[in-house]
Structure formats: C-alpha cells, structure tokens
Ligand SMILES: [Fe+2]
C-alpha cells in the first residue's frame with residue numbers, strides 16, 4: 051500500500067504530526083511562486099517499491115532551481131564564511147566527546163557506573179523513551195543530512211576534502227553532529243530499556259530512505275531549512291533534558307542539554323548565513339523563505355520506518371507533541387523567531403513578488419497559531435500504540 055507521508059492524512063491522533071506542521075498550512079497563493087520553482091507544485095508521485103525501503107510517496111523532484119549566476123554570490127562570500135562561520139566551530143581539542151558522559155569501559159568502576167546508569171534509567175517512562183529514541187534515530191541519520199547539504203549549488207564539498215570555507219564548515223558541522231547520535235545511542239544501549247535491534251533497523255531504513263526537504267539544490271532554501279532545523283533540535287533536546295531532570299536522571303539531562311547547546315551554536319551559524327543573504331539579496335531571500343514555508347518544513351526523519359509501522363514518524367511525533375518535547379506551537383515559535391531574527395518586516399525595496407512574500411511571512415505565525423488553537427479544541431485523546439523500539443510496550447499517542 052502506498053503511504054501518503056503528508057501529516058494531514060494522519061487522523062489517528064489528536065493533531066496531525068506536530069513535527070510536520072498542522073494541516074491548515076496549505077495556504078499557497080496561486081499567484082506567488084519563485085520563478086525557479088515553477089515545476090515544484092504540490093503534486094506528488096509514488097515511488098516504486100524498493101526491497102530495502104517501504105513504499106513511499108515523495109514530491110516531484112525539483113533540482114537546481116537557483117539561477118546559476120547566483121552561485122557567484124556564494125563564491126564571493128568565501129572570505130565572509132571564513133570570518134563568520136568557521137569561527138563558530140569548536141576546536142576538536144576543546145570539544146566534548148560522548149565518552150565524557152559515559153561509563154569508562156577501561157576503568158575498574160565500569161560495571162558499577164553502568165549499574166547506576168541503569169538504576170537512573172529505570173525511572174524514565176515509556177513515552178519519554180519513545181521520544182528520546184526518535185530523537186536519537188533522527189541524529190543517527192546524519193549521512194543523509196551531510197548529503198543534503200552537499201546537494202546545494204555553490205557551497206557543496208566538491209571533492210570530499212575541498213578547502214573552501216563552505217566545505218570546511220559542512221564537514222566540521224557533520225563531525226560535531228556525529229557525537230550527538232553516538233552519545234544518545236550508547237546511553238540508550240547501556241540503559242537496557244530499549245530494543246536496540248529494532249532501533250538499529252529503523253536507522254538502517256531511514257538512511258536508506260533519505261529525506262525530501264524540497265530544497266532544490268538551492269543554498270537559499272537549504273540554509274533556511276537548516277536554520278529552522280537547528281532551532282527545532284535545540285528546542286527538542288532542551289525539552290528532553292528538562293524532562294530527564296524531572297524524572298531524576300541528572301546525567302541524561304546533562305547529555306541532552308549539552309547536545310542542545312551544540313544545536314544552538316549551529317542555529318547561530320545557519321541563521322547568520324541567511325541574515326547575510328538577506329543583506330545581499332533581500333528579494334531572492336524573502337522569496338526563498340516564503341517558498342520554504344509554503345512547502346512546510348518537513349522534519350529530517352519524516353521517512354522513518356521500523357519494518358512494521360507505516361506511520362511510525364507520525365506516531366513518534368504524536369508522543370513528542372503530547373509530552374511537549376516538540377509541538378505544533380514550537381513550529382509557530384520557530385517561524386516567529388526567524389521572521390524576527392531576519393527582520394523580515396523591515397525589508398524595503400522589494401519587488402512586487404517580494405512584498406507579497408514578506409506579507410505572507412509576517413502574517414503566517416498568527417495564522418498557524420489560530421489554526422492550531424482550533425485543532426486543539428477539536429483534539430481527541432489519541433489511541434494507544436505499541437512501539438517496536440521499547441519491545442512493543444504500549445504508549446498513549
Ligand atoms: Fe544534532
């Protein structure tokens with residue numbers, strides 16, 4: 051059976067997937083489009099069923115929508131990126147490593163430390179574990195995110211060891227991110243609370259499926275997407291930290307909080323790039339921002355599958371929404387933050403299309419919030435679902 055990944059089809063829990071955004075956002079103005087996105091549309095095509103991944107529906111693939119002459123902008127920003135981006139990286143010698151937060155397997159106290167870790171983890175409720183596992187799986191699909199950034203014209207790592215500032219940033223960012231999945235994975239493994247094999251299968255499926263962020267090889271769209279995502283992960287890891295503390299697992303709270311701090315620094319970097327693009331090319335950037343928001347920000351792990359649950363991502367998202375780890379309201383908050391961060395309402399000298407995009411973006415947060423309030427009124431209690439990640443123990447959505 052073909053699966054429609056659109057959150058809006060998902061009706062078995064109280065909201066449509068919080069991670070994917072509420073249904074009402076299909077407010078696409080027929081008059082507005084980026085010239086380059088003419089072929090994008092909202093039409094969807096069904097992927098052929100492949101033996102290594104579940105049947106999926108993905109969007110029509112739109113490639114290289116940024117006019118080629120704009121590649122020059124990114125070439126000319128090489129020096130700027132060196133000064134403003136690479137300086138936000140932490141030197142490896144000063145970086146934390148997963149081992150700093152885990153029992154040392156070479157020490158005599160290893161077994162005792164593991165025992166303590168497991169004692170603390172006993173107090174974590176199943177719904178919290180589901181969200182933590184989902185977050186960990188999302189981090190573990192890092193190869194997909196590095197690939198995604200390397201699809202972007204003008205900034206991609208052309209060789210795998212390219213000396214451009216953009217490529218250096220992307221590799222170092224990946225290297226920093228790599229610690230997130232490692233640390234959460236090792237913690238969850240040692241906790242003894244989760245089915246590692248089911249989790250590992252989900253990771254293999256997810257990396258095999260990739261993602262469909264609809265960034266069209268455009269660094270404008272790509273960096274707007276990553277700005278949104280870094281803030282989303284900052285919020286969600288921050289919340290898993292807060293809940294770990296509430297459940298009495300201070301070490302886990304420290305782990306999630308440390309990861310959240312990295313996400314914050316990455317958010318600073320990506321939002322700085324987009325801020326610079328707004329300075330150089332306000333019209334192109336506001337059009338890109340509106341385009342990205344009209345298409346909606348799909349979460350990186352939206353193609354998640356465990357070999358069994360065709361709506362796994364929606365189910366995971368529903369639990370995250372219910373617990374308040376990442377919610378529809380966070381989606382609106384992030385948008386509001388970015389609109390303010392990039393001073394969208396203050397932009398002047400825009401084209402007609404640019405002004406429409408500006409108007410759309412400035413009104414969008416309020417629209418999302420209104421629709422979300424209505425959805426909350428209609429919300430019913432979600433069903434109970436077994437999750438393979440926790441040995442089929444059942445969790446309320
Ligand atoms: Fe991360």
Ligand SMILES: [Fe+2]
Pocket residue numbers: 227279280283312313316
């Ligand atoms: Fe991140």
